[in-house]
Amino acid sequence: MKFAYxxxxxxxxxxxxTTSTFFWVIGSYLLPxxxxxxxxxxxxxxxxxxxxxxxxxxxxxxIVAIVAVVLTVVVPLIIVGGLVVRESLGLYQNLTxxxxxxxxxxxxxxxxxxxxxxxxxxxxxxxxxxxxxxxVAGASQALxxxxxxxxxxxxxxxxxxxIMLYLLFFxxxxxxxxxxxxxxxxxxxxxxxxxxxxxxxxxxxxxxKGTVAIAALQGLLGGxxxxxxxxxxxxxxxxxxxxxxxxxxxxxAVIWFPASVILLATGSVWEGVSILVVxxxxxxxxxxxxxxxxxxxxxxxxxxxxxxxxxxxxATFGISGFVIGPIIAAFFLSLWVMFGxxxxxxLSKN
Numbered sequence: 001m002k003f004a005y006x007x008x009x010x011x012x013x014x015x016x017x018t019t020s021t022f023f024w025v026i027g028s029y030l031l032p033x034x035x036x037x038x039x040x041x042x043x044x045x046x047x048x049x050x051x052x053x054x055x056x057x058x059x060x061x062x063i064v065a066i067v068a069v070v071l072t073v074v075v076p077l078i079i080v081g082g083l084v085v086r087e088s089l090g091l092y093q094n095l096t097x098x099x100x101x102x103x104x105x106x107x108x109x110x111x112x113x114x115x116x117x118x119x120x121x122x123x124x125x126x127x128x129x130x131x132x133x134x135x136v137a138g139a140s141q142a143l144x145x146x147x148x149x150x151x152x153x154x155x156x157x158x159x160x161x162x163i164m165l166y167l168l169f170f171x172x173x174x175x176x177x178x179x180x181x182x183x184x185x186x187x188x189x190x191x192x193x194x195x196x197x198x199x200x201x202x203x204x205x206x207x208x209k210g211t212v213a214i215a216a217l218q219g220l221l222g223g224x225x226x227x228x229x230x231x232x233x234x235x236x237x238x239x240x241x242x243x244x245x246x247x248x249x250x251x252x253a254v255i256w257f258p259a260s261v262i263l264l265a266t267g268s269v270w271e272g273v274s275i276l277v278v279x280x281x282x283x284x285x286x287x288x289x290x291x292x293x294x295x296x297x298x299x300x301x302x303x304x305x306x307x308x309x310x311x312x313x314x315a316t317f318g319i320s321g322f323v324i325g326p327i328i329a330a331f332f333l334s335l336w337v338m339f340g341x342x343x344x345x346x347l348s349k350n
Contacts, residue, residue, distance in 0.1 A: 031320055032164040038323055039164075040171035041204045043069055047172045062172040066165055074161075083235040192338050196331065202300065203330040207323050210294030215242040217290075218252050218283050225278045229271035231259070245287065246322045247311060252283050295326075305329050 023030070040047075043065055050068075051061035171178070183193045223238020231237065237259075241252035256279040263272030295306060306326060313325015 029160060029163055032160045033167060034320065034324070036164045036167040036171055038204045038208060039069060039073070040168055040175065041201050042208050044172065044175060058173045059169075062169045065172050066168055069168065070165075080235070080239060084239050192342075195338070196334060199330050199334045200327060203327050204323060206295055207326045210291060211246060211322055213294060214286060214290055215245040217286050218242060218245040221278060221283050221286070222252050222256055225256075225275055226259070229263075229268075229274050231271075241283070246314065246319075251287055253279065256283060301326065301330060301333065305333070 026033070046068060047061055047065040050064050051058060054061045054064070179197055182197070183190050186193050188196070219238045219242025222241040223234045226237050227234035237255060241255050244254055245251040256275055260272045260276040260279065263269075263275065292303060301309075306329070309325040309329035310322050311325075313321030313323070313328070315321065317324045
């Protein structure tokens, strides 16, 4: 009997050590694996429709679904990324060359004019404008350096994307088999395992669809408004607002509100009012009304938990955290609910 316990101990020790070593070996590519899983979940309904149209040819349907993912996700990101790179480099070049103004309506110049109202309080316009230029130039240089670093790591990036697409093929084609295999081997209980898988799918789909839709809409509205009033680099500002929209409640207001205040204070009334009206009535209301519907309701989590999980995920995991954080929070809530269901009788007796 004791020998059987020793066998079990060594077996589970070897299992844990081997599993840990495996994840350590593939650690550099865990994010491509994660994103392959999330994208497979989001696009799985499309795969099922394609599979029906192709009369059950699963491999061909998986390839067609991957092509759809590339066309709807990868290609737009490349196009927008190219525009952002061009505007960022142009902005940095204008600032480092000491140009007095940037093509179009320069918020930097308007900010300099705004400081003139503060000179009676001992705040120097020249010092503030110099600091602003240094700050914006530094930010632009950091962005350009980051993009250059990405360009220099193109081979690693291509490998990561290739791994993601390769795994995506199997996640589409063998989704049901993979889920049944995990249900069979995980020692939690089939009912609880299926509930956790369902929770993972619901949360991933809700967060991805909701966050991406809100980011695209807010970035588009903000960028178009900046372009309409003549602010330079509207694509850059629009993408910045789209990225900031990942943070609930605050989001794009970090950019459009100061911009409207600066424009109003420097006499550009209709431009500032336009940005303020669009920001309050459209950009902010998109977050106010759509996020609870698309993200909160879909993930079945309170808005406060969603906010904390998103911000904490971003701080811990970077850009991927806007999905990882809510998924961890959903698992946390689900497991505690299951704990209460499973051990309620035992707890009540004690």
